[in-house]
Amino acid sequence: MGNVSINKLDISYDTTFILNQLDLSIEDGEFVVLLGPSGCGKSTLLNAIGGLIDTTGGSIYFDGNDVTWADPKDRGIGMVFQSYALYPTMSVEKNMSFGLRIAGVDKETIARKVDWAAKLLQLEPLLKRKPASLSGGQRQRVAIGRALVRDAGIYLFDEPLSNLDAKLRTELRLEIKKLHQKLKSTMIYVTHDQIEALTLADRIAVMKDGVIQQLDTPYNIYNKPDNLFVATFLGSPSMNCLEGTLYSNGGKVTFFSADMLLDVSDYQFMKEPDDGQHVTMGIRPEHIQTLEADKEDANLVSGVIELVEPMGSETLIWTRFTSQQTLSHSVSSELVFAKGERVNVKIEPSKCSFFDTETGFRI
Amino acid sequence: MLSILSPTNSKLASKRGSSLQMQWGRIGIYGFLLVTALFFLLPLYVMLVTSFKGLDEIRLSSIFAMPQEFSWDYWKIAWSSACTGLECSGLKVGFWNSVKILIPSVIISVMFGAINGYALSFWKIKGANILFACLLLGAFIPYQVFIYPLIRVYAEIGIYGTLTGVVVSHVIFGMPIMTLLFRNYYSTLPLELFNAARIDGAGFFKVFFVIMLPMSTPIIIVAVIMQVTNIWNDFLIGLVFAGSDNLPMTVQLNNIVNTTTGERAYNVNMAATILTSLVPLIIYVASGRWFVRGIASGAVKG
Ligand SMILES: Nc1ncnc2c1ncn2[C@@H]1O[C@H](COP(=O)(O)OP(=O)(O)OP(=O)(O)O)[C@@H](O)[C@H]1O
Ligand SMILES: [Mg+2]
Numbered sequence: 001m002g003n004v005s006i007n008k009l010d011i012s013y014d015t016t017f018i019l020n021q022l023d024l025s026i027e028d029g030e031f032v033v034l035l036g037p038s039g040c041g042k043s044t045l046l047n048a049i050g051g052l053i054d055t056t057g058g059s060i061y062f063d064g065n066d067v068t069w070a071d072p073k074d075r076g077i078g079m080v081f082q083s084y085a086l087y088p089t090m091s092v093e094k095n096m097s098f099g100l101r102i103a104g105v106d107k108e109t110i111a112r113k114v115d116w117a118a119k120l121l122q123l124e125p126l127l128k129r130k131p132a133s134l135s136g137g138q139r140q141r142v143a144i145g146r147a148l149v150r151d152a153g154i155y156l157f158d159e160p161l162s163n164l165d166a167k168l169r170t171e172l173r174l175e176i177k178k179l180h181q182k183l184k185s186t187m188i189y190v191t192h193d194q195i196e197a198l199t200l201a202d203r204i205a206v207m208k209d210g211v212i213q214q215l216d217t218p219y220n221i222y223n224k225p226d227n228l229f230v231a232t233f234l235g236s237p238s239m240n241c242l243e244g245t246l247y248s249n250g251g252k253v254t255f256f257s258a259d260m261l262l263d264v265s266d267y268q269f270m271k272e273p274d275d276g277q278h279v280t281m282g283i284r285p286e287h288i289q290t291l292e293a294d295k296e297d298a299n300l301v302s303g304v305i306e307l308v309e310p311m312g313s314e315t316l317i318w319t320r321f322t323s324q325q326t327l328s329h330s331v332s333s334e335l336v337f338a339k340g341e342r343v344n345v346k347i348e349p350s351k352c353s354f355f356d357t358e359t360g361f362r363i
Numbered sequence: 364m365l366s367i368l369s370p371t372n373s374k375l376a377s378k379r380g381s382s383l384q385m386q387w388g389r390i391g392i393y394g395f396l397l398v399t400a401l402f403f404l405l406p407l408y409v410m411l412v413t414s415f416k417g418l419d420e421i422r423l424s425s426i427f428a429m430p431q432e433f434s435w436d437y438w439k440i441a442w443s444s445a446c447t448g449l450e451c452s453g454l455k456v457g458f459w460n461s462v463k464i465l466i467p468s469v470i471i472s473v474m475f476g477a478i479n480g481y482a483l484s485f486w487k488i489k490g491a492n493i494l495f496a497c498l499l500l501g502a503f504i505p506y507q508v509f510i511y512p513l514i515r516v517y518a519e520i521g522i523y524g525t526l527t528g529v530v531v532s533h534v535i536f537g538m539p540i541m542t543l544l545f546r547n548y549y550s551t552l553p554l555e556l557f558n559a560a561r562i563d564g565a566g567f568f569k570v571f572f573v574i575m576l577p578m579s580t581p582i583i584i585v586a587v588i589m590q591v592t593n594i595w596n597d598f599l600i601g602l603v604f605a606g607s608d609n610l611p612m613t614v615q616l617n618n619i620v621n622t623t624t625g626e627r628a629y630n631v632n633m634a635a636t637i638l639t640s641l642v643p644l645i646i647y648v649a650s651g652r653w654f655v656r657g658i659a660s661g662a663v664k665g
Contacts, residue, residue, distance in 0.1 A: 052558045054487075073564035085555035089577040098573075099563035150563075 002028040002153040002186030003063045004049065010057035011044055011210075018044045019210045021058070028063075028153075031180050031187045032215075033197040036207035037233070042190040043082070045207075046156050049188060050079050062154065078147030079156040082163075082190075084139045086131040086146070093118075093127040096146045117145040120179070137168045144172075148179070157189040161196065173199060194234050198222065206230045224353065228360040231282045231353055237316050239282045240327045243357055248275045255281055255354075258322040262299050264349040270363055278357040285316060287351040288329035290337075291344045302344045303327070308337055319343055414438060414633035421629050437628070441635035445628075447618035454635050457615030461595060461642075463526060464611055468533035469590045475534060476541020476586060477579060481571050483542065484549040485557045495546070502539035509536075510603055517604065524606025532600045537590055544589075548582040549575065584653045592643040612639050 004026040011019040018041045026032050034042045047053045049060060051072040059068045067075050086095050093114055100110045118124045121141040131139055140160060147155055157176075161169045177200055180187055191197055197204050198218045205215045206229075214226040225231035231239050244257025246264075253273060255262045264281075273279070291297065303321035310316075314330045317337055321327060329345055331337065354363050413421060414437055415430040424431075443453040450456075479498075483491055513532065517523035522531065552575070560570045601611035610618075616639045620632045647654075 047558070050558075050562060052561065072558075072561045073566075077562060079559070079562045081555040081559055083553055083555050085553060085559040087556070087560070087574055089574075098560075098565075102564045102569060146559075146563075 003061075004154060004186060004188070005061040005064075006049070006058070007061070008058040009045075009048060009055060009060065011041070011048055011053065012056045017056075017210065019048070022210065022212060024205065024212060024215070026186060026188065029184045029186055031189065031200055031202045033201035033204045034188065034190045034207060035194060035197040035204050035233075036192065038192060040207045041210040042192075042207055043158055044210075046079075046158050046188060046190050049154075050077055050156050051075050075154075076152050077154045077156055078150040078152035080143045080147045080158065080160045082159045084131070084143045086139055086142055088131055091128050091130055092123060092134070092142050095131065095142055096149050099146070099150050113149040113151075114145075117149045120148070121145045121175070137164050137172070140164060140172065144176075148183075152185065154186045154188065157187065159190050159192070162191070162193070169193075169196075176200065194236065198234075206233060208233075223351075224362070225282070226362050228280060228282070228355045231355070235284055237285050237311075237328055237330070239284050239353075240288075240329075242281045242283075242325060242327075244279060244281060246273045246275070246277045246279050246354070248273055255279070255349075257281070258324055260301055260321060260325065262301075262347060262349065264352065264354075267349040267352060267354060269354070273354075273363055277363075279363065280355045280357050280360075282353040282355065283327070283347055283351065285328045285330045286314075287348060288327065289346040289348070290317065290329055290331045290335075291346055297344075297346055299347050299349065300344045301347065302342065305337055305339050305341045305343060308339060317343070319345065410633045410637055414441075414630050414637060416630055418626065418628065418630060437630035438634040438638070440628075441619070441631045441638060445619045445631055445635060446622055447615050448622065454612060454615055454619065454638055457610060457612035458638070460605070460609050460615075461601075461612040464529050464533070464601065464605070464609065465591065465594050468530045468537070468594050469587060471530065472534045472537035472541050472590055473583060473586045475538060477545045477576065477583070478571060479538070479542040480545025480547075480549050481575050482567075483546045485554070485570075485575075486567070495542075498539045498542050502543060506536050507599070510599075514603065523604065526605070526609050528604040528606070529601060529609060529611075532604050533590075533594050533597070536600065537593065541586055541590070544586055545579070545582060548579065552578065581653070581656055584650060584656075588646055588650055588654050591646050595642050 004024070006022060006024040009019055009022040009024075010017060022045065024045075034045060036042055044053065048055055051067070051070060055068055059066055061067065062075060087098065090098065096114050096117060097110045100113065114127070115124075118127055121144060123138070123141055123145060126134060126138060126142075131142065134142065140163070144157075144160060147157075160176075161172055164172065173196055176187075176189075180200075189196075189200060198221075201218050203215055204218055204221045206213045206221060208229050214221060214230045216224075216226075221230060222234055225234070228241070232241065242257045242260070244255050244260070247254045247256060251265065252263070253265050253267070253269070255264045262281075291300070301321050303319040303326075305317055306320050306326060307318040308315060309318070310333060311330075313333060315333045315335070315337070316328055316330050318326050318328050327345065337343065355361060356363050409426050412428070412430055413426065415433050415435070416424070417432060417434065420431060441453060442455050444451055445453045447453075447457075482488065483495055488494075513535075514523060517528050517531075522528040556574065557570060560574045565573065595611075596613065597611065598613045598617070601609075602614050605611060605614075616635050619635050
């Protein structure tokens with residue numbers, strides 16, 4: 001159990017549509033991350049799946065059953081809220097067991113489940129405390145525990161790690177991933193942190209303005225983005241974008257941008273590009289090879305270093321190639337480059353993404 | 364009150380207390396407070412001393428003078444044998460009537476207000492906003508307007524002139540302000556808390572009694588204080604709806620003070636008046652801290 005299927009879902013407040021004709025289909029046991037900028041409707045979608053807001057149109061199915069108008073308690077879900085939402089007057093133990101007590105589960109089972117969750121989340125010493133006397137990370141774990149004891153087929157997480165410091169966030173991210181591997185339940189996880197999305201997800205749904213832009217594996221989302229928005233939203237440092245023109249000549253395709261001329265015949269076009277089509281080329285900094293100035297190779301471009309940003313494991317270099325174009329490319333932090341130095345970089349066409357400049361779609 | 368204010372004052376004072384100007388400022392403030400307090404305490408003082416004096420002494424001495432022959436007799440008379448019209452059994456009947464009216468009225472109106480406020484702020488019922496607007500309007504319409512229609516309705520259903528009648532009236536008239544109070548309090552609580560409880564499977568009343576009510580202590584205290592003082596001090600509703608067997612203390616006080624036969628027993632009147640105002644007074648003194656805390660917790664804004 002845990003199959004979710006959403007058909008043509010509309011959610012609107014008054015007259016403004018937050019979600020418009022949204023389709024989403026999630027397999028049993030899958031970990032799907034909803035990723036997108038603030039205000040794009042991630043929480044709204046999650047709340048709709050949880051039954052916490054009324055839908056304007058469309059339908060939601062769990063395992064083939066229409067639950068569009070079902071009460072939250074009848075949906076078999078566990079949910080972790082962004083703001084923890086722990087019951088302030090109850091102890092940690094009571095917080096976690098509240099749902100079970102309402103469901104009339106016997107005391108022994110409740111104790112067993114609470115113990116299990118407490119052990120899993122290392123909450124055992126805190127069971128008797130009230131939420132007010134817990135740290136943020138502890139509260140977060142209680143909130144996760146409260147959702148887990150419910151034995152739900154589907155777990156909904158709304159930015160569960162957003163209020164934590166970087167270290168704790170990494171730790172809990174790992175915990176959640178392990179949990180999913182252990183429980184094998186369906187998990188739908190909202191975040192606007194792309195690292196979280198890329199590390200946790202089986203599939204990522206990138207959202208913008210209430211529309212799912214792409215639903216795919218982290219690899220494809222990162223390496224084969226469907227459109228310019230997905231391409232630029234993911235990745236830090238972000239993808240380089242160059243506007244230019246494609247010339248197609250008997251199987252040989254060249255990309256021309258300002259003074260730059262690249263042979264991109266190796267790129268897998270979804271269909272034969274038009275001759276003279278205006279396109280945007282996207283290339284991630286780590287996919288640009290940096291060579292010394294005297295090396296000779298195909299598809300080499302040469303430029304002058306403008307800025308060097310050390311980032312720990314690697315160094316990001318901003319190089320100006322023509323008067324309008326700077327590209328960022330990363331090199332191992334052991335290599336030393338200085339501002340003003342001349343470098344050659346090699347752009348591998350198969351690692352690039354091409355988008356139609358007008359529509360923004362991948363070609 | 365003072366115990367709440369003083370820590371901040373002393374902190375301020377230690378920070379820049381050395382300045383002479385501050386010292387004069389404080390003397391000015393305390394002087395002003397003292398004068399104001401005296402001004403408001405003076406009538407109470409006069410009432411107190413008068414209630415212990417015999418009538419002759421009242422007539423002859425200054426109203427500010429302390430009693431020469433101190434006597435509790437007039438308090439006893441006021442309590443158990445002063446005449447309210449034909450009957451002469453003092454205020455105690457009225458006191459117990461007021462208690463009988465007060466307890467159910469306060470409990471029911473606070474409870475209803477809490478449930479209404481909770482329903483209005485968490486359950487998105489269609490037309491909830493219109494309902495709330497009506498309640499707001501209800502809080503501003505002078506309730507005298509409703510009295511005649513209510514009398515007719517009560518007479519029709521047979522609760523006119525009964526304890527039930529007064530209690531129902533107090534609940535009705537207290538509803539708008541109680542609902543407003545609780546709605547404002549609950550709208551400061553996060554919606555996600557409510558959603559979490561719903562995911563956990565709690566229904567309308569379960570969420571209310573198990574989650575919301577235990578979090579409502581400060582606002583319940585404010586509500587109870589407001590209702591106790593309002594209902595205890597009420598005169599009109601008691602007079603109109605209670606019927607002669609259930610007249611509240613305020614009405615009986617009026618009857619005692621206004622009896623026209625014989626000489627005016629100022630001492631008894633004073634004692635009776637103090638007795639009547641004792642309940643709200645005690646409530647205020649005992650719960651002032653809580654009241655301030657409840658209001659400060661954002662309960663009565665907006
Ligand atoms: N009660 C409401 N009434 C009107 N508009 C609302 C309401 N709740 C949310 N919205 C709007 O719906 C849109 C989506 O909100 P939502 O909370 O789903 O965003 P989100 O993707 O979760 O953003 P974030 O990452 O900041 O949490 C926003 O533009 C928001 O302004
Ligand atoms: Mg959100």
